[in-house]
Amino acid sequence: MKDDHHEAVAEDSLKENAEGSVDNSEGLPSDSFLPEGLSSESARADFELVKLVQQGNKRSFDLLVIKYQSRVISIVGRFVKDPAEAQDVAQETFIKAYRAIKSFRGDSAFYTWLYRIAVNTAKNFLAARKRRPGSTGAQSVDIALDDDEQFSDHIEALHEIETPESRLMRDELKQVIDSAIASLSEELRTAICLREFDGLSYEEIAEVLSCPIGTVRSRIFRAREVIDEQVKQFLD
Amino acid sequence: MNEKEKLKETLSALFDNEAGKQDQLELRRLVRSLDDNPELIETYQRYMLTHATQKGEPLPILSQGLLNNVRAALEQETMEEVLPDISVTINKNNTSGLSLRWLKSLGRVAVAASVAVMAVYVVEHQVLSPSASIARNAATQMPAPDMVSNTVASGTAEVNEHNNRLLNPDVMTVSAGDRQPFDRPVDSATKSSPGCTIGALRSDNSERVWEKELPAGYVLCKQKDQSKQCESVTSKIGCYLN
Numbered sequence: 091m092k093d094d095h096h097e098a099v100a101e102d103s104l105k106e107n108a109e110g111s112v113d114n115s116e117g118l119p120s121d122s123f124l125p126e127g128l129s130s131e132s133a134r135a136d137f138e139l140v141k142l143v144q145q146g147n148k149r150s151f152d153l154l155v156i157k158y159q160s161r162v163i164s165i166v167g168r169f170v171k172d173p174a175e176a177q178d179v180a181q182e183t184f185i186k187a188y189r190a191i192k193s194f195r196g197d198s199a200f201y202t203w204l205y206r207i208a209v210n211t212a213k214n215f216l217a218a219r220k221r222r223p224g225s226t227g228a229q230s231v232d233i234a235l236d237d238d239e240q241f242s243d244h245i246e247a248l249h250e251i252e253t254p255e256s257r258l259m260r261d262e263l264k265q266v267i268d269s270a271i272a273s274l275s276e277e278l279r280t281a282i283c284l285r286e287f288d289g290l291s292y293e294e295i296a297e298v299l300s301c302p303i304g305t306v307r308s309r310i311f312r313a314r315e316v317i318d319e320q321v322k323q324f325l326d
Numbered sequence: 327m328n329e330k331e332k333l334k335e336t337l338s339a340l341f342d343n344e345a346g347k348q349d350q351l352e353l354r355r356l357v358r359s360l361d362d363n364p365e366l367i368e369t370y371q372r373y374m375l376t377h378a379t380q381k382g383e384p385l386p387i388l389s390q391g392l393l394n395n396v397r398a399a400l401e402q403e404t405m406e407e408v409l410p411d412i413s414v415t416i417n418k419n420n421t422s423g424l425s426l427r428w429l430k431s432l433g434r435v436a437v438a439a440s441v442a443v444m445a446v447y448v449v450e451h452q453v454l455s456p457s458a459s460i461a462r463n464a465a466t467q468m469p470a471p472d473m474v475s476n477t478v479a480s481g482t483a484e485v486n487e488h489n490n491r492l493l494n495p496d497v498m499t500v501s502a503g504d505r506q507p508f509d510r511p512v513d514s515a516t517k518s519s520p521g522c523t524i525g526a527l528r529s530d531n532s533e534r535v536w537e538k539e540l541p542a543g544y545v546l547c548k549q550k551d552q553s554k555q556c557e558s559v560t561s562k563i564g565c566y567l568n
Binding site for chain 2: 129131132134135138139142147148149150151152153155156157159160163164177180181184185188256259260263264267285286287291292303304307308310311314315317318321322325
């Protein structure tokens with residue numbers, strides 16, 4: 091199913107190039123597309139934020155930017171290799187999304203919608219650059235616009251290869267987190283582990299622990315406070 | 327639990343996609359508080375980092391640079407809506423985190439400043455006689471509603487010449503003293519109009535690439551593409567003959 095807002099944004103982002111058109115059909119996800127780690131609950135929560143944006147609350151959009159900036163940059167980075175340009179295209183993606191957000195009705199996940207905008211914005215960026223006078227072969231490192239196989243690999247962009255530095259940081263951070271979790275009381279540790287490691291919802295955790303959802307929520311928050319304090323110190 | 331802790335608990339619930347399930351208004355309260363509690367965004371980012379670390383997922387970006395740039399661009403758009411007849415160009419990196427009210431004031435100053443800068447640019451890059459005119463055949467003329475220009479020659483911001491005709495540089499005759507907008511996408515303009523070569527104007531309005539020369543008597547003017555609400559990655563610019 092293709093709904094109107096998808097088409098509107100897709101067409102709009104394609105129209106922006108006054109010359110030359112880019113096929114919109116290839117490599118784009120279906121409406122049910124959700125990358126690993128994003129659940130339907132995540133889509134519901136996103137839509138709550140979107141509704142606040144639609145009501146004029148710009149700061150709500152900040153949370154969506156923070157939540158998805160890494161993914162968008164990764165997607166764009168598959169097309170645009172230069173990090174600064176990828177950052178610009180990612181920025182343009184969010185700006186377009188904000189402008190078009192009133193037309194978003196929640197028929198599909200916000201991330202699916204954002205993904206489409208990111209891909210089209212990146213493709214249009216490449217198309218525009220190829221038309222630029224004096225452009226060199228630098229863009230040859232980018233994905234060819236008509237390469238279906240490469241487009242289908244987008245999801246791999248979400249799994250960037252780690253550098254030794256980031257791996258080291260991850261290892262050290264994991265130690266800090268594990269240590270913080272170990273220091274928690276049993277009830278807090280159980281709650282946060284059921285949430286973070288087992289991915290249970292608050293309702294499910296409440297059933298497991300035979301306590302109210304509000305208690306679960308409070309325990310998870312208090313556990314996070316302890317862990318976050320240690321993470322913050324580590325980052326500082 | 328004090329108010330800030332309540333907000334952070336809501337933030338924690340939001341991270342788990344559980345906010346607003348029991349209290350419809352809590353999400354609204356959280357979002358409204360973000361201006362006064364910017365550290366909540368950082369906390370949310372650390373939640374993401376912690377989660378990614380535990381799950382072995384790619385580590386998220388902790389920088390708020392992109393967020394600040396998006397904010398600045400959107401606030402600038404709001405400002406341009408407030409000041410619809412003046413095209414303002416402000417470097418995005420210098421505006422992040424500034425309040426809209428401050429930006430509005432700055433915007434009026436920036437108009438004058440940008441005009442002055444552009445005037446210097448044109449003077450420095452004059453390569454032909456100021457009296458030079460370009461002969462071209464007239465053909466396509468289109469109305470350019472709501473076109474906005476900052477005209478350099480007079481050193482003042484000149485706004486909104488409604489009913490300006492769109493100039494096709496290949497076919498239209500322009501005489502000195504005329505002021506006709508030239509409206510083409512940046513790339514094709516460079517290719518097809520040798521008298522008016524120009525550089526890329528980035529969509530964030532930071533004029534980072536003014537790389538070409540103008541003939542004497544021409545000035546560059548950014549035009550807001552009303553029909554597409556400035557959606558383009560490459561913006562359009564105007565070329566005026568004084």
